[in-house]
Structure formats: C-alpha cells, structure tokens
Amino acid sequence: MARHRGRGVASINYPIGMNLGGDPSQALVHANPSGKFTVALSSIDLGQGMKSVTRQICAETLGIPVEDVYVDTADSDTGPHCMGSFASRGTHRVGNAVIAAAKEARAVMMEAAAEELEVNPEDLETDGRGSIHVKGAPSRRISTKDVAIAAQFKQGRTISGRGIFLVPLSDVDPETGEMTPVTCYAHACLIAEVEVDDETGEVEMIAMYSAYELGRAINPKLVEQQLVGGAWMGVSHALYETTEPYYPDRRSGPRDFNEYVMPGPGDICDHDIAVLERPAPDGPFGAKGPGEMCANPVLPAVANAVFNALGVRIDDLPITPEKVLRALKAQGGPKPQARRG
Amino acid sequence: MLEFRKDLFADERNDDLHEVGQPTQRQDMLGHVTGRSRFFDDHAFEGLLHLKVLRSPHHHARIRRIDTAAAERAPGVKRLIRAADVPVNLNTLLSLLNFGKDDEPSLAHDKVRYRGEPIVAVVAESEAAAHEALASVRVDYEPLPAVLDVEEALKPGAPTVNDTYPGNTFEYHERHNHQKLRFGDVERGFAEADHVLEDRYQMSPIEHAPTETNGCIAAPETNDRFVCHTSTQALFFSVDTAAKILNVPSNRLHFIGGTVGGGFGGKVDTLTEPLAILGAMLTGRPVRYVFDRVEEMQFGPPRGAERWTVKDGVMNDGRIVARQLTGYFDSGAYTRLSSYAVIKSVGHLPGPYTIPNVSADVYCVYTNRTPASAMRGFGVTGVDFAIECHMDKLAQLVGMDPIEFRIQNAYRDGDMKAHRREAKNCALIECCQVAAERAGWPIRDEFRRMSSRQGGGGERARIDATPRAPAPPRPALEVPRYPSYERPAPDRPAPLPPAEPAPTRSPEAPRPTAATRRFSSVFGSRRR
Numbered sequence: 031m032a033r034h035r036g037r038g039v040a041s042i043n044y045p046i047g048m049n050l051g052g053d054p055s056q057a058l059v060h061a062n063p064s065g066k067f068t069v070a071l072s073s074i075d076l077g078q079g080m081k082s083v084t085r086q087i088c089a090e091t092l093g094i095p096v097e098d099v100y101v102d103t104a105d106s107d108t109g110p111h112c113m114g115s116f117a118s119r120g121t122h123r124v125g126n127a128v129i130a131a132a133k134e135a136r137a138v139m140m141e142a143a144a145e146e147l148e149v150n151p152e153d154l155e156t157d158g159r160g161s162i163h164v165k166g167a168p169s170r171r172i173s174t175k176d177v178a179i180a181a182q183f184k185q186g187r188t189i190s191g192r193g194i195f196l197v198p199l200s201d202v203d204p205e206t207g208e209m210t211p212v213t214c215y216a217h218a219c220l221i222a223e224v225e226v227d228d229e230t231g232e233v234e235m236i237a238m239y240s241a242y243e244l245g246r247a248i249n250p251k252l253v254e255q256q257l258v259g260g261a262w263m264g265v266s267h268a269l270y271e272t273t274e275p276y277y278p279d280r281r282s283g284p285r286d287f288n289e290y291v292m293p294g295p296g297d298i299c300d301h302d303i304a305v306l307e308r309p310a311p312d313g314p315f316g317a318k319g320p321g322e323m324c325a326n327p328v329l330p331a332v333a334n335a336v337f338n339a340l341g342v343r344i345d346d347l348p349i350t351p352e353k354v355l356r357a358l359k360a361q362g363g364p365k366p367q368a369r370r371g
Numbered sequence: 372m373l374e375f376r377k378d379l380f381a382d383e384r385n386d387d388l389h390e391v392g393q394p395t396q397r398q399d400m401l402g403h404v405t406g407r408s409r410f411f412d413d414h415a416f417e418g419l420l421h422l423k424v425l426r427s428p429h430h431h432a433r434i435r436r437i438d439t440a441a442a443e444r445a446p447g448v449k450r451l452i453r454a455a456d457v458p459v460n461l462n463t464l465l466s467l468l469n470f471g472k473d474d475e476p477s478l479a480h481d482k483v484r485y486r487g488e489p490i491v492a493v494v495a496e497s498e499a500a501a502h503e504a505l506a507s508v509r510v511d512y513e514p515l516p517a518v519l520d521v522e523e524a525l526k527p528g529a530p531t532v533n534d535t536y537p538g539n540t541f542e543y544h545e546r547h548n549h550q551k552l553r554f555g556d557v558e559r560g561f562a563e564a565d566h567v568l569e570d571r572y573q574m575s576p577i578e579h580a581p582t583e584t585n586g587c588i589a590a591p592e593t594n595d596r597f598v599c600h601t602s603t604q605a606l607f608f609s610v611d612t613a614a615k616i617l618n619v620p621s622n623r624l625h626f627i628g629g630t631v632g633g634g635f636g637g638k639v640d641t642l643t644e645p646l647a648i649l650g651a652m653l654t655g656r657p658v659r660y661v662f663d664r665v666e667e668m669q670f671g672p673p674r675g676a677e678r679w680t681v682k683d684g685v686m687n688d689g690r691i692v693a694r695q696l697t698g699y700f701d702s703g704a705y706t707r708l709s710s711y712a713v714i715k716s717v718g719h720l721p722g723p724y725t726i727p728n729v730s731a732d733v734y735c736v737y738t739n740r741t742p743a744s745a746m747r748g749f750g751v752t753g754v755d756f757a758i759e760c761h762m763d764k765l766a767q768l769v770g771m772d773p774i775e776f777r778i779q780n781a782y783r784d785g786d787m788k789a790h791r792r793e794a795k796n797c798a799l800i801e802c803c804q805v806a807a808e809r810a811g812w813p814i815r816d817e818f819r820r821m822s823s824r825q826g827g828g829g830e831r832a833r834i835d836a837t838p839r840a841p842a843p844p845r846p847a848l849e850v851p852r853y854p855s856y857e858r859p860a861p862d863r864p865a866p867l868p869p870a871e872p873a874p875t876r877s878p879e880a881p882r883p884t885a886a887t888r889r890f891s892s893v894f895g896s897r898r899r
Contacts, residue, residue: 037810038773039763039774039777039803039806040755040763041723041759041774041777041781041802042723042755042759043722043782045715045718045751049711049714049715072606073606073629074603074605074606074629075399075629075631076631076635076638077632079397081397081398081399082395082397082398086390086393086395087391089389089390090388090389090390090391093389095390096390104626104627104628105626106607106610106624109606109629112605112607113605113607113608114604114606114607114639115604116604116605116639116745116749117749158389202544202550204543204544204546204547204550204551206551206552206553206554207551207553207554207731207789207790208790208791209718209791209792210790211715211719211790211792212718214796215796215797217723217797217799217801218802219799219803219806220806221806221810237810239809239810239812240806240809241801241802241804241805241806241809242802243798243801243802246391246392247375247392248391249392249393249395250373250375250394251394251396253373254373258373260747263635263747267577271578271580272575272577273575273578273668273669273673273741274575274740275575277573277575277576277676278519278521278738278740279519280430280486280519280740283668283669284668284669285664285665285669286664286665286668287580290578290668301372302372302809302810303373304374304375304376305373305374305376306379306380306801306802306805307375307377307379307384308379308380308384308796308798308801309384310796311796315388315391316383321747322747322748322749322751323748323751325748326748326751326752327755327759329752329755329756329759330755330758330759330763331759333760333763334760334763343760343764345571345572345573345760346573346574347573347574347575347756370812371807371810371811371812371813
C-alpha cells in the first residue's frame, strides 16, 4: 500500500455577463453639498465586493478619493434597475453603468468648477485627491466640496448622473447555434498536484498553481479572495460535494453539514496564483470578472492529476474514495504515469 | 501567494490610475467583522409570524384530497395557504425575459412532481407551531411512476414529468427539443482524423451551501404596500416575479436587500418572497419564511446534474479536427433556469480551442427531482470538466504533453469560433505558459514562444460548409451505465477509421444573416 503523487492540468475560458446579453443595469450618482457622492444601485453584494468595485470605479471616473464615495444598494424604492448579481456580470455590467453615470456627474462638476474659476471646463482636471485645478497651473484650484456648495446654493446645478449598460440581445440560430454569446472572456490555466492513498482511495491536495486572466483587477485583494475561495469551491466540487451521492438514484441525500462533506482547514493546500490582465475593450477599465470561472479549471485538473497518480480515469463527479478504489480494483492496481515537472 | 504579471499585455493597458487597482478595504468591512451588518433576517418586527410549507414525500403523485381541518384548528396557526389562494399559481422565472412557458406552481394542487414540492403553507405564531400544524395535514396521494434519469426521460413511454412539456424536454425555437450547434462537418473531420476518442462524463447535483439560507421577511407597510427584506441575488427579478405571482403592481412591493450571506446562484429563484408576502397580505402581520438547512440542501435548487458525451477526432501531430458533443441538463421537475444554461453551454462550445468541425446537441430534460437552478459557472462548469478530462486523454493518445497540447489547440485572436464570431482578446496560451512556469512544469521553447496575438485568423477563421442533410443517428456508446468506475479502462485507444484521402474542402459557407431571425424564436411563444 502506498501513496502516489500526480499532477494534472486544465485550461478554460469563461463568458462574462448573461449569455446573449439583454441584461441591463443602471446606476445613479449624485453629490451632496459637501462634495460627497452616493452611488445608488440595486445590485447585490453577496460578499464578492460589488459595493467596493463600483465605489472604486466611481471614484476613478469622477477623479475624487474613494473615501468621498458611498455605495447604497439594494432598495427597490431608491435603486434603479439591475438584472442581478449572477453570470459574472456585476463588475462588467454594473461597472460600466457606474462609469456612464459618473461621467455625466463629472461633466456637471467640471462645469460648476469652471464657472467658479472663470475658465473653460476643458481646461480643468481633477487631481484624484479632492481638488480640481487648471491644467498646468495646479495653484488655480478649487476643492470638490466648494464646487458642490457652489453648484447647490449659488449656481443651481445638480451634480448627478444617470448610467445604463446594455449589451444588445443576440439572436440564436435554431439550426447552427450561431449567436453572439457575450462580448468578452476571462481565461485560466490551473495545475493541481495530489497525493492518492491506494489503500483508502483518499485524494489529498498537495498544491495548486494557477494563472488567471481577468482583464483588469479593480481591487487586487477582492480578486485574491475570489480566486482563493473559488478554487477551493472547485476542490470541494471535485472531491467531496453532492446532494445525490448515487445520482440518479434519489434515495440518499445529505441534510446538513455533517452529511454534506466539504474540505476542512486540514485539507487546505498552498495555491500559487498569477494574475494576468488583458483589458477587455468594453470592460470598465478593461475589467472582466473573476467570479465564476475560478472554480472551473480545478475539477478537471484534479481528475487529471488522479489519473497521473494512479492511471485511472474517474469521469463522474465527485471523485470519492469509493470511486477511486473501485477503479483501482478494475484496473488491477495503481499504474502511476510519467511525473510532470 | 498571488502575483500580478504586469509585464504581460502591458501595451494594451493604461496603469496610470488612482483608485482602480488599489486594495481598498470594503466600505462594509467594519459592519461585517463586528457582526453589525444587517442581513435580511436581522430585521425585528412586532408580531412576527412564521411560514412553513408541507412538502411532498413522493417523486410523482396525483393529489386526490388535502385535509387541513386539524391544521386550521392547531394552536398558534393564523392562516393556511393553499394553491387556490395564490393569485397566479403558475410561473416560470424567465417569463420576465419572455423565455419559456409558465410551468411551475407556487403550491401544488393536482399533482406533485418531485419529492419536496410545496403543497400547503402554514402561517403560525412560531416555527414550532407551524411544524406541528403541518404534521396534522392529511394528503391523499396516488403515487405515479417517476423518472429520475435524463436519458430514461427521453425514451418513448417515459412518464410525463411536466405537463407543460409533455416530451420531457424544453422546447427551443418552437420546433426543436434541444439546441443545436453546427460548424463545419464533424463527420468529415472524424474521417480525416488519425484517432477518434469518445467518452462520457457525469456531474452530480451539488448544493450552493451558503452560510445564510434562502429566506425573507415580508410585512405590511403604510399605504397598502408591502416591504420585503430578502436574500435575493437579483432584486428586481424577485420584485417582478413576486408581482406577477401575487398579481399586484410592482410598486406595491418594496424590496430591500443587497447584503447577502453567500449566493453562488442559489438565490435567484424567488422561492420564499411570494408566499411570505401573500402571508402578510392574508394576515396583516409580518411573515418570515426561511429555509431550514434540510430544505436548503434537498429542496432548495441545486446545481443540476449534467451528462455529456464528447467525441473528438485528433491528428497524430496534436491538432483536434472534430469535436462532437451531446449534453443533457437535468432540470428537475420544472424549468427555472436550465433552459438558459443549455444555450449558454452551446455558446461556450467547443471550449477555448480552435477546431474546424464542431457539432453539438444539448437538451434541457425534465425529471422527477428538485428543480435545478443556476450555480457559479452555470452552463459551463460541467462541460468544461468533460472537455478538459477529454483533452487529457487526447494528449495521452497522441503522446503529447498536456499543456503543450492545449497551447497548440488554443484559440487566438482572429480565429473563428463555433458560434460564428471572431475570437478576440484571447489569453489562454499565456495562462498555460505562466501556470507551467510557476509549477516548474517544463514545456518546449516553441510552446513558450507562442502568443494569443500571433498566428490566428487566416485559415483559422474559415467556416467550412455543414452538410444540409441531418447526420445519421449516432449509435449508443458501448460503455456500461453509471457509475463510471464500472467501465473498462477508459484510456483505451479508439479504433482507427479506415485510411482515406482527405476530401477537398468545400468553399466557405455563406454566413446566415441573423437580422432576419427574431430572438423570440428562442425565447418561446408567450409574451406577457
């Protein structure tokens, strides 16, 4: 009886946003008289960081510090329409809506500032720290707070903006499947290293190495959180989880976290991640979205690593010890394959 | 460990940004780590009532009679809700997008079509009182034959699961029981190939397993409106679905959410909101309806099972020349979102590779199990598992390194994809190169030098003609039924097709004009 190491690889791409498009999102941006901005949305923060991503995008577009932006979501009385937080659409769709709204608000802010400084709006720029100044003459400046006060109480302007982003709905050909599924794709390649016990059939994760390409990381910490967590969701799907262990037989099924098995802290392994950024032409600052795709390459990479370790192919998920042992028995024992790297 | 490879694609990026790209802390972090962020269940209401539903113990049964007399008199019970109390007791989620026919009741009345289907709801002073009352409801069932396997469900004579779709498949374009993909000529590709390998793959259902289960609290507001604090992932989807089922204008509903304890696709189906609001309407009191963990695990929608067969033709030099797929999405008893996942999977095929001949037939199949729904990677996770396991087998078959094999076949800028759109903004090759480098997995120089931005288009952008006549039905795959571990060693070499001279390629097929077809042909016949 022995433990066998193996490595497997998988590479994938992932469509960003609802398939076929037709999934709009709106954003409203407005300033209070202190020059503090609110973004009103009805998008959902599931923990993925919807509020952070839209907040940073809004601040970048307005040219003001992120502390001056607050994101308010989701109340159907005050937030404009959003299709929802799914299909890796949040960053791409809502982010673009926020850019559109923030651009409109910024244009009014610059007009108001121009009136105060008695220059043309085109001659002004924001410094990203809360001031607007004449290009090439940073001392001719006004704070966004003073601009907001002037706009509200002196000029009678609303520093606000509306934004929507809509990828037009695509048709699908009934006979050929011709369609425009989405406008951009994220990419990934992941290598899983496992050790399999040929006596118990248990698969232990030893390491993961991955490269994820996601257009632009709006917030690198949130990207890390998605990629690390998502990959573990993939490991869990590959090796542990199912609500119907003997699918399609419906007789047994877990009812709680004692019966529905998932990896615990002791099962975690190192995950070496590289992030690539090839900006999407229509993404907000090039961003695509790491949300869904990070789990996908793990499943086949683990299955391929099990093959590399033992020479058996497990083609149905999850790869339980029972399936590994039965496959080994059918094969007449482990047949480790060539070591990869 | 996480590292940004800013050196790659740097010429396409403007990195001169202030806020974008910063690891800014979340605005809600303090609330989350101190436990003060308000989730839907953190809203206290005076006189809160609790809603629970009676669920079917049968996979498939006719309901002869429902006796609720004892439950109505049970202590603490304020109201029973039956199918007849639901204003519009038939809905399909994507009717909001004009896709598909209404096929799912909020509460079953004539039949139950899966184990766990809700039949009666009880609104009571406590969850315990609601459970007590439900235990005294008597339902007289006539069990019916059930079908639980997607391929069994497609056989003639299989029990009809969902009366809206008597053939047990969703209807596409008002004419097909599946969605097709046809690109080039797979049969010719198989004839040309040095090897043909076919296998099949199964993904069982899994649970989203969010920390916070599905739920909501609905309460009467002033001016005859109703507020609903909800865990939904799609606020207006849920507003519009509830408005339709309750037959009220959407502005009588005030939905509040946005801070949710994990979703992963499992909180789109709007399962609790309509009944909770109805309970509030019928009792005039706030009503809370939250799935317990058993409901979340077994009767909340899972990621549905998928079964795929993949048949590939590959040359000795590693080029994949044909890929044919058949997919079955197990939708469970009702449609929910599986119909959409089928189209999404077809748009995704044949994965991130340039293959001149691709064909697929993908089915949304009804079975007598918990309706499936969206989950992270929806429509793609299952088929990526199949494709990427198959890629490994192909590399083995032709004696190539599996990473080099992927780089060789990877799509590049300018290539034509099987859904007849040009690939752009590709980065698969670079991901493969970087992952190999980090893992210390050696690949040859020529593969390290390849680029997504070079060598695409030209010949690789060609669309070969697809024969008009339907291909003959494929023989059933000669492998034992599930589970897969009963199969023979699956990395056997496929029989080689007889050597024939490669037929000359026919001229490029004209591109169909999409403008002449209406999208509604996909999205079914009904319009709200």
